[in-house]
Amino acid sequence: MPYRIAVIPGDGIGPEVTAQAVRVLRQVSALDPGLTFEFEELPWGTEHYLTHGTMMPRGALDYLKAFDAIELGAVGDPRVPDDVTLWGLLLPIRQGFDQYVNLRPVRLLQGAQSPLKDRRPEDIDMLVLRENTEGEYSGKGDFLYPGDRQMEMALQTTVFSRRGVERIVRYAFELGRHLGRSVTSVSKGNAMNFSGVFWDRVFREVASEYPDVPSRSYLVDAAAMFFVQDPGRFEVVVTSNLFGDILTDLGAGIAGGLGFAASANLNPERRFPSLFEPVHGSAPDIAGRNIANPIAAIWSVALMLEHLGHPGWSALVLQAIEVAIRDGERTPDLGGSRTTDEVGRAVAQRLAKLRPG
Numbered sequence: 001m002p003y004r005i006a007v008i009p010g011d012g013i014g015p016e017v018t019a020q021a022v023r024v025l026r027q028v029s030a031l032d033p034g035l036t037f038e039f040e041e042l043p044w045g046t047e048h049y050l051t052h053g054t055m056m057p058r059g060a061l062d063y064l065k066a067f068d069a070i071e072l073g074a075v076g077d078p079r080v081p082d083d084v085t086l087w088g089l090l091l092p093i094r095q096g097f098d099q100y101v102n103l104r105p106v107r108l109l110q111g112a113q114s115p116l117k118d119r120r121p122e123d124i125d126m127l128v129l130r131e132n133t134e135g136e137y138s139g140k141g142d143f144l145y146p147g148d149r150q151m152e153m154a155l156q157t158t159v160f161s162r163r164g165v166e167r168i169v170r171y172a173f174e175l176g177r178h179l180g181r182s183v184t185s186v187s188k189g190n191a192m193n194f195s196g197v198f199w200d201r202v203f204r205e206v207a208s209e210y211p212d213v214p215s216r217s218y219l220v221d222a223a224a225m226f227f228v229q230d231p232g233r234f235e236v237v238v239t240s241n242l243f244g245d246i247l248t249d250l251g252a253g254i255a256g257g258l259g260f261a262a263s264a265n266l267n268p269e270r271r272f273p274s275l276f277e278p279v280h281g282s283a284p285d286i287a288g289r290n291i292a293n294p295i296a297a298i299w300s301v302a303l304m305l306e307h308l309g310h311p312g313w314s315a316l317v318l319q320a321i322e323v324a325i326r327d328g329e330r331t332p333d334l335g336g337s338r339t340t341d342e343v344g345r346a347v348a349q350r351l352a353k354l355r356p357g
Contacts, residue, residue, distance in 0.1 A: 003068040003308060004037075004038050004040070004066065004067045004068050005022075005037050005038065005039050005070070005304075006042055006069070006070045006071070006273070007022060007039050007040065007041045008041075008042050008071070008072045008073065008089075009043075010044070010045040010046075010075045010282065011045045011046045011047075011073075011074055011075055011076055011085070011282040011284070011287075012074050012077065012281070012282025012283050012284045012287040013073070013280075013283045013292035013340075014045070015073060016073075016288075016290065016294070016340045017073055017074075017292055017294040017340065018072075019341075020294035020297060020298055020340060020341070020343070020344025020347070021071055021298050022039055022071070022301075023344050023348055024298050024317060024320075024344065024348050024351065025039075026348075027348040027352065028305070028317070028351070031352060032313065035310065035313065040067075044057070045075060045077075045085075046079065046080050049080055049085070049088060050079065050080070054088060055075070055084075055085060055088030055089040056088070056089050061092070061093065061096045064273060065272065065273065067273045068273060068308065069274055069275070069276060069304050070093070070274070070275040070276065071275075071300065072090065072277040073277070073278070073297065074278070074280070074281055074283070075088075075089050075090055075282060076281055076284070077282065077284060078284055087139065090275075090277075091137065093265075093275055094132050095133050095139075096272075097267055097275070098267050098272060099132055099133065099265035099266055099267050099272070099274055100131060100132050100164065100168060100266075100268075101132060101168060101171055101265070101267075102130040102131075102132035102241075102244060102263060102264070102265055102266075103127060103264040103266060104127075104128045104130065104244075104248040104261065104263050104264075104279070105126075105262060105299075105303075106124065106126045106127075106231075106234075106248065106251030106252065107121070107124060107126070108123065108254075108255045108256065109256070109260065109318075109321065109322050110326060111322055111323075111325035111326035112255065112256040112260065112325055112334075115253065116228065116231070116254055119254075123232045124254060124255055125232075125235075126231065126234040126235055126236070126251070127175065127179075127181075127235070127237070128237045128251060129168060129172045129236065129237065129239070129244070130238075130239060130240070130244025130248065131164060131165065131238075131239070131240050131241050131244070132168075132265060133164065134159045134160065134161060134164045135159065135164070135240040136156070136240060136242035137241040137242065138157060140159060141154065141155045141156040141157050158192075158195050160199060160240070162202065165198065165199055165203075166202050166205075166206060168238060169202060169206045169207075169238055170206050171268060172236050172238035173206060173207065173209070173210040173213050173215075175236055176210070176213045176235070177212065177213050179235075181213075181235035182216070183207070183213055183236045183237075183238060184215070184216050184233075184234055184236070184237050185215070185216070185217040185237075185238055185239065186217075186218050186219075186220050186223045186237060186238070186239035186240075186243055186244075186247065187199045187203075187219070187220065187239065187240065187243070188219055188220050188221075188243070189217075189219070195240075199240065200217060203215075220239070220243045220247070224246075224247065224250060227251060228250075228254060248261065249261070257333060257334070258281075258296070259280060259295050259331065260293075260296055261278060261280055262276075262278060262279070262296045262297075262299035262300040262302070263276070263277050263279045263300060263303075264276050264300070264304070264307060265277070274304075274307055276300040276301060276304045276307075277297075277300055278297040278300055279296065280293075280296055291331055291333075291339060292340050293331040293340070293343070294331075294347075295321055295325075295343070295347075298317065298321060298347055299318065302315075302318050316351060316354050316355070317351060320351040320354055321350075323350045323353075324343065324350050327350075329346035329347070331343055
């Protein structure tokens with residue numbers, strides 16, 4: 001049976017980079033007749049909002065349940081406030097499908113350049129696990145006394161549940177044990193005297209069940225400093241929604257830029273489809289110019305292949321990316337002159353040369 005993949009190109013450069021991600025999956029299928037995909041493109045995003053008043057149609061989640069995975073390009077458009085676009089599409093999918101693991105590799109690929117002096121690929125190689133359904137992005141809160149210049153206030157409620165914290169921390173330790181890597185928790189328990197203290201306590205409790213997995217904890221400000229000064233000390237990192245969002249953009253920066261920032265939004269129990277995406281945003285200033293870097297989108301389908309149970313092909317896609325970069329197949333953000341389409345084609349061609357057997 002073919003895998004059914006929902007493709008939501010979305011806004012800005014989203015359609016351009018998802019086209020290259022789909023190209024690479026089609027190449028995988030061409031090289032492995034036993035691994036096939038059916039793609040359905042869904043025209044959801046800002047244009048849908050401007051026409052219908054919603055980012056995706058009513059019943060969208062019920063429709064998506066039939067798919068094996070979702071590939072998302074980007075959401076965001078200057079014509080609509082960012083909170084409307086984000087809460088109208090991406091966050092409802094993450095929460096509605098209980099995609100509580102946000103996995104973002106922070107890895108310096110062969111051929112890529114870090115802005116950190118003399119860093120090699122083995123110096124920057126971590127997996128950041130971000131709790132993806134609650135925390136600071138729970139969506140709970142209120143505006144009080146709107147319009148009152150003295151009394152007006154905004155309340156943003158952070159939600160940390162025992163179930164939510166424990167399952168992401170346990171996932172981190174299981175991954176650390178599987179990979180033979182240490183696990184580092186990042187929080188702000190000294191100042192966030194309820195949610196931060198709670199996170200730290202649950203982390204210690206779960207860590208005690210994994211004596212074979214080295215573990216440590218950092219405050220988020222110290223962790224940000226060490227991401228830059230000594231990224232090699234991090235292997236598996238687990239943190240909350242907000243801190244993970246910030247640290248992974250920093251991680252993308254030290255690994256060569258947002259053009260390398262891939263993400264998997266996972267429902268590990270597979271009760272719902274998982275979603276895969278680049279995290280560079282919609283970049284409306286370069287949309288339509290065929291110069292956007294598609295590497296993050298292509299890397300996201302490597303994560304998809306891993307999740308679907310094909311780690312060999314996942315590794316080959318990543319290897320093909322590295323070979324293409326080393327061969328000078330780079331978009332302008334990486335100092336090259338190749339187009340989005342040319343880089344996608346180059347990765348697909350390298351993949352054909354690397355095929356097993």
